Each structure stands twice: as structure tokens, then as C-alpha cells.
Amino acid sequence: MRLRPHHLLCTQGYSGRGYSEAFVKNMDAIVRRLRTEDKTPIELVFSTDDLCSCCPDMLDTDLCRDNEKVKRFDRKAAEYYGLEEKTYIYQELASYIRRHTTPDMLADICCGCSWYPVSACREKITGIK
Numbered sequence: 001m002r003l004r005p006h007h008l009l010c011t012q013g014y015s016g017r018g019y020s021e022a023f024v025k026n027m028d029a030i031v032r033r034l035r036t037e038d039k040t041p042i043e044l045v046f047s048t049d050d051l052c053s054c055c056p057d058m059l060d061t062d063l064c065r066d067n068e069k070v071k072r073f074d075r076k077a078a079e080y081y082g083l084e085e086k087t088y089i090y091q092e093l094a095s096y097i098r099r100h101t102t103p104d105m106l107a108d109i110c111c112g113c114s115w116y117p118v119s120a121c122r123e124k125i126t127g128i129k
Helices: 007-013 021-036 067-081 090-100 103-109 121-126
Strands: 041-044 058-060 087-089
Touching: 007 021, 007 067, 007 090, 007 121, 021 090, 041 090, 067 090, 067 103, 087 090, 090 121, 103 121
Parallel strands: none
Antiparallel strands: 041 087
């Protein structure tokens, strides 16, 4: 499975809403797997990933309708967590992120995300509502 850095946050805060029916169906399947398996290897990529594949805002490989914003989310997540393009175990990385994320960090990474104000990200990642 391929995931981009900021999707490490989205998959933890996801609560069943998305851009389209196809997107939600894909996100449901991916998140279910990540939340139920013990050790899911993921390839961290700084480009479009398996979640992007069903997003109506994806225009082409490594090109989103809001490309600058998406790249900024990825860059900030990578900087805060010291992420590289390589294979990780999702559950270990998600646990690390939950232990090391402050509300201010999350607000900085997700600044401008339309889902952040209505998602469960803050609660699921920082434990704060």
C-alpha cells in the first residue's frame, strides 16, 4: 500500500466522509485494513497514493487540483515526524505520530484542510476534542 505523508493523519482521523462515493468506498477499505491488521507495510511516497486514486481532485500522477496545498501538508508532516520515502509499518508509525503530536503541530500541518474542522483528527491523534 502506498501512502503520502499527510494521509498518515487522515487515515487516523477518518470518520466516513469524503469527496465522492467512490472515494469513500476506497477510503473505507483502506482504513479498515489499516485499523484491523497488526503490521501493515506501507510505502511512504511524496506523490499521489492509493487514497488519491479515487479522489475526484486528482488530475494526474503527482497532480492534484490543490497541488500546492497538498504538497505543503506532506512537507510539514514529513518535517515534523522525520519521514522519508521508504517502507514503514503503518501501525508503528501511527502510534509514533499519536505520541508525538501536539494540537499546535496538527493545526499547523492541517492548516487549510477543509476536512480538519469537521473530522475526528484532533481527537483521534491528540486525544483532545
